[in-house]
Amino acid sequence: MNSKELKAREITDVFSFQHIEDSVDFMHSYGTLMSYYKCAIMEIETKFNVLNVEFSLRYDRNPINSIKTRLKKPMSLKEKLEKKNLPLNLETVEKNINDVAGVRVVCSFEKDVYMLADALLKQDDIKLVSMKDYIANPKPNGYRSLHLIVEVPIFLANEKRIMKVEIQLRTIAMHSWASLEHQLRYKKDFDFNEYVASELLECASLSENLDKKMDNLRKLLQIDDDFE
Ligand code: 0O2
Numbered sequence: 001m002n003s004k005e006l007k008a009r010e011i012t013d014v015f016s017f018q019h020i021e022d023s024v025d026f027m028h029s030y031g032t033l034m035s036y037y038k039c040a041i042m043e044i045e046t047k048f049n050v051l052n053v054e055f056s057l058r059y060d061r062n063p064i065n066s067i068k069t070r071l072k073k074p075m076s077l078k079e080k081l082e083k084k085n086l087p088l089n090l091e092t093v094e095k096n097i098n099d100v101a102g103v104r105v106v107c108s109f110e111k112d113v114y115m116l117a118d119a120l121l122k123q124d125d126i127k128l129v130s131m132k133d134y135i136a137n138p139k140p141n142g143y144r145s146l147h148l149i150v151e152v153p154i155f156l157a158n159e160k161r162i163m164k165v166e167i168q169l170r171t172i173a174m175h176s177w178a179s180l181e182h183q184l185r186y187k188k189d190f191d192f193n194e195y196v197a198s199e200l201l202e203c204a205s206l207s208e209n210l211d212k213k214m215d216n217l218r219k220l221l222q223i224d225d226d227f228e
Pocket residue numbers: 098099102132139141143147177178179181182
């Protein structure tokens with residue numbers, strides 16, 4: 001099976017069909033909706049790349065270390081709808097799942113997280129749907145990041161569509177903690193016990209200290225101090 005066939009199999013396995021014609025129609029609608037989300041991801045990614053270029057011209061450093069994007073997998077969509085007790089169809093996906101399209105921006109300093117979020121939210125085609133500041137208020141397990149759900153327009157040949165995108169902004173230290181914690185949490189046959197959880201919490205506090213120390217160095221070296 002090639003990768004296209006594998007993807008089609010994944011979708012038909014998750015969304016079950018009684019008739020083959022239903023599945024053909026559905027695959028088309030699913031592909032179309034996902035392509036809209038991909039366009040929204042491209043819009044947001046470009047906006048961050050533009051901000052990165054502007055900032056590096058002005059201050060000779062990059063606030064963005066890396067950008068990663070993803071579309072939520074069919075199985076994750078199904079699980080999320082089940083958790084919300086909602087029927088599994090494309091209308092409920094578009095209406096109720098805010099993170100079908102995801103953009104993760106890894107920043108150099110904590111200050112950059114807020115600077116980039118502010119600069120994006122000031123743009124007149126972006127509408128903030130919700131914000132969760134897990135940097136100011138970390139999750140009990142130690143997770144830190146700034147989460148935004150935004151609406152962004154995409155312009156097609158004959159229509160304009162407003163799409164939702166989840167943006168996660170975090171520093172390199174926050175990202176390294178979250179990536180490793182995620183790996184451990186989903187590791188098969190691994191006993192995620194209280195000891196592991198408390199060690200991870202301590203690592204989260206070390207990572208927070210690292211961000212603070214790095215920020216102190218940035219201030220000491222007066223790097224882009226004048227940026228408002
Ligand atoms: P994936 O594969 O990363 O997409 P909601 O979307 O509002 O219904 P929730 O859980 O309230 O659900 O959203 P929240 O708190 O904003 O977090 C959603 C995403 O943040 C997760 O996506 C993770 O990417 C990340 N995240 C949140 N908490 C943690 C954590 O404790 N550890 C790590 N490593 N990441 C976290 P998904 O859907 O879980 O998966």
